[in-house]
């Protein structure tokens with residue numbers, strides 16, 4: 001029986017990865033940060049099956065302790081300040097967690113068990129102002145946010161510890177991956193949650209920033225399988241995980257509303273663009289400049305060829321199914337909220 005240690009276990013990816021590893025018979029250890037109220041987040045439903053350890057990416061002593069307690073054979077570093085917009089407001093915290101935190105984790109591994117395999121959650125945000133379309137493992141990086149810059153450090157230090165100390169370290173350059181457990185600050189879940197609220201009559205309008213930005217969106221459940229596969233190979237390496245299809249935020253909005261039975265018609269441009277309900281003429285989508293970023297990543301489109309060929313990785317959840325699942329889940333959650341409010 002293998003031991004796995006997951007940082008960021010209560011996030012979207014942490015929860016899907018925990019489920020996968022438990023299914024495979026792993027002992028799953030998860031790092032939680034101390035808060036005044038215990039927050040199991042997305043692993044609430046399986047919390048009895050997980051061994052929790054309190055630690056923090058910015059405190060190497062706590063990570064050494066986590067390595068000792070877990071006796072981990074595999075570490076998956078999913079902990080991060082992961083919201084790009086916040087990284088302009090908290091650039092130092094973002095760097096301490098997403099950049100230096102990686103070195104802390106790698107040092108803890110090197111100290112306690114240098115044979116332990118390590119997965120680093122790298123990101124397509126590192127491509128930023130893209131230097132080639134589509135992006136693959138050889139595309140040069142050009143990060144556009146403090147988050148992207150911090151993640152790029154994490155990526156390179158992971159590679160460097162592989163080359164310097166022979167550690168088995170892999171970086172997964174994952175493109176956007178979404179799902180029913182996604183935080184509501186990210187655009188996809190913000191859209192599906194608000195669509196559900198509009199449909200059920202408890203919200204009037206969806207306010208967004210840049211509708212033109214394009215993302216390559218897959219489902220988190222598929223992407224955590226790629227993380228695990230990377231650590232089962234004979235040699236450590238870095239892999240892009242993506243769908244190979246890119247869509248605008250506007251397209252996501254359109255499809256999400258359709259899933260709730262509402263047809264949207266867009267008109268106008270720039271800050272004056274609006275989306276109206278075709279049936280009623282009511283404005284359901286507006287632009288709010290507060291959701292624009294100081295520097296934008298305009299287009300991400302990845303090619304998962306290497307992951308498919310070398311890892312045998314395939315996607316099981318299509319884009320359409322993903323949006324459907326997200327909208328249906330949010331409709332059910334909002335219905336429950338409405339019922340609860342009536343009590």
Ligand code: GDD
Nearest residue numbers: 082084123124125175176185186187188208209210213291
């Ligand atoms: N969040 C948000 N809210 N984004 C908006 C909005 C809005 O109201 N309106 C437009 N957008 C645009 C953003 O400007 C961005 O171009 C795009 O929607 C996606 O934003 P997010 O969903 O916040 O994700 P992200 O692409 O910035 O970052 C995510 O993917 C990365 C991988 O490329 C995060 O999961 C990162 O942690 C991850 O590394």
